[in-house]
Amino acid sequence: MAYKAFSRGIFYEFQAPVWSGLSQIRDLQTYWAGIIQSNKQLFEEGKDLARLNAAYRIFQQRNEALQNEIHRLEKVLKIPPLPQHRIVVARVARRELNAWWQELTIRVGTDKGIIAGSAVIYGDGVVGRIKEVHETSSVVELVSSRSFRMAATFEGDTRPVTYQGQFNYTLGTSFGHVRDVPSDLRASEGVPLRLVSSRLGGVFPEGLLIGLVSGLEPDTNGLFTEGNVRLSERLLDIREVAVLIPIEVTVSTSDQSEEPIYDF
Amino acid sequence: MNDNTDIDKISPRKLEQDNRNPVKGFAKTNTRMRFFYGLYLALFLYLACGMGYRQLYQSDEYSKRGEQQSLRRVLQPGPRGYIYDREGKLLVGTRPRRSAVVYLGELRQEFSKAYYAKVRQAKQANHELLEQGKPTLAIKSSDLNTEARAEVLQNYLNIVNHIIGRDEQIDKRTMAKHFSQRLLLPFPLINDLSPREYAQITEQIPVNSPIQIYTDSARYYPFRSAASHVLGYVSSADAVADEDSVSDDLRTFALKGQIGRSGLEKKYDELLSGTTGERVWQVDPVGYQHDMVYEKDSQRGQSLNISLDIDLQKTAENALGNFTGAIVTIDVESGEVLVLASKPNYDLNDLSPYISNAVFKKIEEEGGWLNRAIQGMYPPGSTFKVITAITAMHDANIDPNTKFECGPYYPIGSRNFPEHGKNSFGQVDLTKALQKSCNVYCYQVSQRTGIEPLAKEAKRFGLGQKTGIELLYEGTGVVPNPKWKRDVLFDTWVAGDTANLSIGQGYLLTTPLQMACVTASIARRETRTSPTILHRARENPALFKHGGEPIGLTDYEYNKLLEGMELAAGNEGTARRIQIPGIRIAAKTGSAEFRSGNQELTLAWTIAFAPIKKPRIAIAVMVEGINPNDNYHGGSTAAPIARTVLDHYFKKLSANPVFGTEPTGF
């Protein structure tokens, strides 16, 4: 067993820099592709980005204000603080998405303090969980993987349900499966339910989108319903993710800066 | 060679052959061998026929027996249906009850490994003892097996403990019982996980781990103790196969389901119970599951819509507060029961999924099991005077304007029957009698009518018999008469008994539900009300026939009756504390005495209906004294409670004019 783990580690570390390098080359390609665009196009895109940045700055200020209010109320009501996370942003070096496993390799590892089991997210919601951590890279098990399971809730409801990945159809989108859904919840194509992460499990923060549920059917027990979860199409095309590393929160640390760490 | 053989007839060549094989020669020529040939043939035929019979003719039977031996059936109970109030609010639901379990079939190898390790340890220990010259210990394989299994299961339990921060231990006795009786069923490591624990285990235990989450259901009561007696509770019971089960002859394991034990849960147990699901498993020789060969899904039971209004019910129960008593309100037209409150009550969630000894003891000590609204039988006190008044007009043709002289007491025989409070009301007619709740008036009426018309009128209004409501263990009450006293008490009826009956005392016993029905009947000018706890069970509630008959009073007499009851609720009436501005209420209070054990206790009653024109709601409130010091009166104790309930009802009605007829929920 030790020999297998050792040899696997050696060969992995042999390949990891190559993946990293290829990923860097890809990023360089994107950069040069952007460089050769016309100035007018770049200017337009820059203006759009500036507007977006301005909007996000306002959201950030609002978030900070809300965060401060939460801290204040926690102190007043003497309730334990919500779990907090340190954010590490990372580029995706490699993607392995097949019927057996769905994994990403990202360009951060123990060098940036990544811990196995940490949540991984992106702009559209949940990406997955850190499965393995190496020196400079980590393997992320995607939310669409069959061995990925997490506690979730439906938006606006507090009752936990179980989400498990399934697979993705060839030339199609990814699917997951949700079960233990209370039978009073209704979903349809026109009014799908949004499945979001729950912080009850202790890994993911609350409210991150997992996918949409368009139909629910009674399960074999007759107690609950279950259904398929349509994941975001962007999930298969991710190039950048954020790893949420939980930090021990005490009264003194709750005021610590939560600036994200970038790997580039 | 046989001496009898004719040697000359045998060819030399043959002879030579036979000489080379004497046995063969002998066999061919000796007739005795034919017997053995025949015997062998017969035995062989018998064997062949037997085999043919078993393998061809009985093959189906043996094949079936083989299947039965290798197949096991697991019954999965269907979840129970819900119970809603008249507005569609959920009164009884089902909450998931999640347990961390392991499937023992997946741990067989680990059990074996642990067992052999234990055997090796035991042998090693014995070896050391031998070397030290001490006596060795007996190695009991069953004990080692149990220990090995417990160790393996404890390891898995420790994983769960670590995740959720608990410190549970495996109970070896429970484990051994599970192995011997419920091998195919998942073994629970921790029962009833909280949502947080469930989420933590879901996320932190690998998908392919033997530890899984098993979900069954427990009853959930969002309104806690409201209508606890009506709704009832459930307890666990093994799931029962449906009638159309295809595998009745297989050995069966049943997961725990629920069975109603009281209230509507018991009455409508069959309706609420879901369809039992089945899984037929092929098992290996040891009994662990191997492959599933048949599956039938469980299905939820049907839901029930009842007539209670949970808002009004809660208001009524809050109004009762810490009193012991009951409140019943009925929709006058349809007979639907809007409130059926009984105190003391209990939080139904404390009885789910099982009743602990502490909870049982507490409810027992408080007397909370009794549903006083339908089971409690009490003397109705002065509320019975409305029936006395009706008897006076209907049976004795006493004019409502006839006045009787009412002093502080009335002599009957050698006894003086007192007026309440030793009042002297002077000249009293029917309306004043009801207004002031005059006992002496009723005594005089009773002496004129006699017992039989009074008893007959009481029975005409449904007293002394069940109302027929769809609840179990309803009390009948007692309407005494001379025959009853002779048969039950072996005593003679006396005039004083009639006098007592006329004021709702003596041997007369009614339930609060019966008094509410009487009130509703009077409101409709009929003699009977058929109460129902189900909502919209009657096609046309306004035209529903309750099975009674018109009271039989003239308009003048009936109006006098109503006038008396309205005056009772007026400023100078005994029920003045029931007044609600803008609502005309007809009411009657009562204060009864009854003996409980060695104690003389008081009861406070109020019955009422409103509005007087086109009545919508009838109410009966009963407050029971539990100590001799409790000095309860209908006007001061029960009437304010009735007012609270009526006030809430009419406020709700004015806010939602269709309230009481159409549900607003789903």
Next chain:
Amino acid sequence: MIFDFRWIAVFLVNCFAVFCFQMLNDTLAPHSVYLILLGPLLVIPAFYLGAYGTIINTTLTALLWIAAYPVNANVFLPFCLIVNTFVFLNRSRLVRNLNTQIITIAFAVNLIWITWMALTAPDNKSPAWWGRIVMDGIFSQIAVIIACIWLHSFLQACLKLVHLLPETDD
């Protein structure tokens, strides 16, 4: 020959091929297509290496594969060695420069491995999952043909470059 270091060159070519296949899969990932191209990596080197060389190369390639993918090492490594040994022992009956023969064997090896992985995958295999397996299998088998041709040419060119292209099948 004990000191035949051709296996180093072949192994490096294999490494390069593995990385190329990974890049290909990375590019196809948004379209939910995945190619398993194991056959060429096991079959082609067996025609160019000696006995020891082929074992070392196969072992290292297998370890590279095990490190990159979550396959069962207890099954994968013996499988690779068995395949390689089989091809090595029978290569005298085959013509090295005839791509069709190499493609056929690589095709079969790839198909066996995909089938094995599909049959031994954990539970909950729905019909839709099998649909995905079949589609990926079809694409992989088509890609094996192209990959064989490319890898074979590439390997020959690399060995020629370092003057290690064997004249015979030894």
